[in-house]
Amino acid sequence: MSRARLAAAVLLVAPLLLAAADPHGDVGPCPRVPNRNDVTAAPDLVQARGEIVELGTSIRFTLRFAEPLVVPDRDGRPFRVDVILLDPDVPAVDAGLYRNLNRILRYDAVPDAVTTTLLVPEAGLSRFLPPTIDGDTFVLQVPGRTVVADEDETGTAPGLGQVRWGVVVRDEGSCDLLGNGRPTEPLVEPLVERDGASPAPVDDLGAARPDRRPLLIGLGALVAAVGVSLLLRHARKLR
Numbered sequence: 001m002s003r004a005r006l007a008a009a010v011l012l013v014a015p016l017l018l019a020a021a022d023p024h025g026d027v028g029p030c031p032r033v034p035n036r037n038d039v040t041a042a043p044d045l046v047q048a049r050g051e052i053v054e055l056g057t058s059i060r061f062t063l064r065f066a067e068p069l070v071v072p073d074r075d076g077r078p079f080r081v082d083v084i085l086l087d088p089d090v091p092a093v094d095a096g097l098y099r100n101l102n103r104i105l106r107y108d109a110v111p112d113a114v115t116t117t118l119l120v121p122e123a124g125l126s127r128f129l130p131p132t133i134d135g136d137t138f139v140l141q142v143p144g145r146t147v148v149a150d151e152d153e154t155g156t157a158p159g160l161g162q163v164r165w166g167v168v169v170r171d172e173g174s175c176d177l178l179g180n181g182r183p184t185e186p187l188v189e190p191l192v193e194r195d196g197a198s199p200a201p202v203d204d205l206g207a208a209r210p211d212r213r214p215l216l217i218g219l220g221a222l223v224a225a226v227g228v229s230l231l232l233r234h235a236r237k238l239r
Contacts, residue, residue: 030175073109
């Protein structure tokens with residue numbers, strides 16, 4: 001396989017590999033929070049993906065957990081999911097257990113829940129539609145202009161491409177952090193939008209969480225083909 005063909009194959013599958021993985025069973029005490037000997041455990045986050053959708057006007061986060069989410073959460077305090085954001089055009093702050101952020105998209109697992117957008121340095125707050133939760137999958141979408149400036153008032157948010165994000169899932173004193181718990185992940189564009197098709201709807205969880213088995217099979221075949229090609233080339237050089 002030529003280098004050009006290998007590079008093209010990698011570029012073809014790369015957008016499907018941009019979901020951030022999180023280890024199973026890594027729920028632990030929240031950092032910088034006193035140990036209160038809580039018996040509850042936060043939901044175990046295992047995968048997260050952040051996308052710029054609807055022609056640059058919205059952002060969508062698809063989170064997958066190890067087990068189905070039970071909402072509303074009536075056992076003690078409701079669990080909380082915070083998608084933390086860093087807009088480089090706004091001063092970053094530290095707030096409680098969070099570091100180096102300036103926006104929070106917050107969901108509390110209470111009855112009649114909403115999505116709350118917190119503009120931390122400005123002490124601003126707005127409310128939007130709640131996330132869609134189906135079993136182990138959690139999909140949250142908000143207009144981009146609620147987190148970055150819409151300077152020309154067109155409804156688009158050009159600054160979304162510079163935003164970085166992370167996730168903190170908390171229940172009482174236990175947490176599951178995506179990565180190091182700081183907003184470092186980039187937002188990406190869905191393949192369907194780059195190909196000119198309509199983006200997957202927010203409540204279409206099958207599209208939001210595609211079956212990755214064909215992708216894994218294809219990647220395995222690609223790796224095998226590259227390996228065989230290198231072995232044959234090496235064998236020809238030894239003759």
